[in-house]
Amino acid sequence: MNPSSHLSLIIDLSPSQWHLSAQSNNSYPLSFQTFLSHVLTFVNSHLAFKHENTLAVFGALPGRSMMLYSSLDATSANSNDPPADANSYRPFKLVNSVVANNIQKELDAIERLTEEPPVALVGALTKALCCKYQPFGPSTTRKRGNEATTSVDPRILILSVSPDLSASYIPVMNSIFSAQKLKVTIDVCKVFGEETVFLQQAAHLTGGSYIYLGRRDAFLQYLTMSFLPPPSMRHIIAVPQQDKVDFRAACFCHKNIVDIGFVCSVCLSIFCSPVPVCSTCRTKFPMKTLQHLNASRPSIPPANGVSNGAPRPPSARPNPGMSASLR
Ligand SMILES: [Zn+2]
Ligand SMILES: [Zn+2]
Numbered sequence: 172m173n174p175s176s177h178l179s180l181i182i183d184l185s186p187s188q189w190h191l192s193a194q195s196n197n198s199y200p201l202s203f204q205t206f207l208s209h210v211l212t213f214v215n216s217h218l219a220f221k222h223e224n225t226l227a228v229f230g231a232l233p234g235r236s237m238m239l240y241s242s243l244d245a246t247s248a249n250s251n252d253p254p255a256d257a258n259s260y261r262p263f264k265l266v267n268s269v270v271a272n273n274i275q276k277e278l279d280a281i282e283r284l285t286e287e288p289p290v291a292l293v294g295a296l297t298k299a300l301c302c303k304y305q306p307f308g309p310s311t312t313r314k315r316g317n318e319a320t321t322s323v324d325p326r327i328l329i330l331s332v333s334p335d336l337s338a339s340y341i342p343v344m345n346s347i348f349s350a351q352k353l354k355v356t357i358d359v360c361k362v363f364g365e366e367t368v369f370l371q372q373a374a375h376l377t378g379g380s381y382i383y384l385g386r387r388d389a390f391l392q393y394l395t396m397s398f399l400p401p402p403s404m405r406h407i408i409a410v411p412q413q414d415k416v417d418f419r420a421a422c423f424c425h426k427n428i429v430d431i432g433f434v435c436s437v438c439l440s441i442f443c444s445p446v447p448v449c450s451t452c453r454t455k456f457p458m459k460t461l462q463h464l465n466a467s468r469p470s471i472p473p474a475n476g477v478s479n480g481a482p483r484p485p486s487a488r489p490n491p492g493m494s495a496s497l498r
Contacts, residue, residue, distance in 0.1 A: 173401070174323055175224050176403070178327075183231050183290055183362075184233075185231075185290045189203040192363040200387075205390075207270075207274070225243055227242070227243065230273070231333075232281060236292075236295035290333045292333070326379070327357045328359075329359045330360050331362065331364075334365055337427060340420065344372075346373070347377060357379045358379040360393065361381070371416050371417050380413075381413045397410045424446070435452065440452070446461075
């Protein structure tokens with residue numbers, strides 16, 4: 172039997188990006204209202220897919236993140252009870268009204284801000300990772316070999332409109348490693364704006380799917396075709412995968428995304444130029460090595476930053492002979 176599926180949905184609620192997305196000079200303008208109606212149809216489909224399926228919705232707002240709805244938390248649903256309607260299925264109406272009301276409340280609060288800080292995607296991602304995936308207590312836990320596994324198939328879907336924030340490279344990578352340990356799949360749909368390097372890596376490293384929305388008028392179709400099947404069914408139903416992944420990293424010194432980085436062989440910190448002392452672990456590097464690395468730097472960086480090497484988790488050690496290593 173297929174396990175039940177838990178979906179943590181992260182919605183990027185950057186008012187400025189949504190304003191740009193709705194402009195009529197875009198080839199496929201998409202307003203936030205249309206986007207939200209498609210998203211609510213999608214979450215209703217997820218809940219209808221299997222009775223035990225669970226849902227949590229998080230909002231990434233400028234400067235903060237919050238939980239908008241959780242089917243695991245009965246109090247969040249009861250406090251916003253919608254009036255009875257004979258023409259609608261009550262659980263769907265409840266989700267729709269709670270999510271829409273909470274988003275409206277948060278966006279009203281943002282209007283009072285004078286300037287817009289970057290959206291707190293990492294905050295929403297860590298909240299989604301902290302979500303409990305056992306909807307009906309320990310009874311859903313079954314034994315497989317010596318290891319107890321829950322029969323819930325957890326995943327996170329990020330609907331992103333904001334560009335990469337290079338300052339959040341390290342927390343995003345740490346979230347990815349946590350997701351790998353928890354066996355949580357991260358799916359990403361880039362609804363508007365440039366491709367994001369970090370979210371491509373998040374989807375690739377957790378076995379999820381990354382989709383750049385080409386035809387934004389077909390948003391609901393993309394959601395249904397690509398993100399409705401839970402990870403446990405993806406060996407039967409093929410979902411679109413990325414044909415290339417941008418593996419560039421951000422340097423720890425200036426938070427710039429770099430094509431060629433210099434990696435501390437002790438703590439794996441990445442720098443955009445050879446440094447005499449690692450700012451993270453204080454390891455000193457011999458002058459000779461620095462001169463050698465400086466001399467071997469190519470004068471023109473390659474135009475294409477796409478490579479096939481995946482970044483290592485923090486416990487791994489680099490090859491001693493690596494050209495970009497400081498030792
Ligand atoms: Zn730097
Ligand atoms: Zn170091």
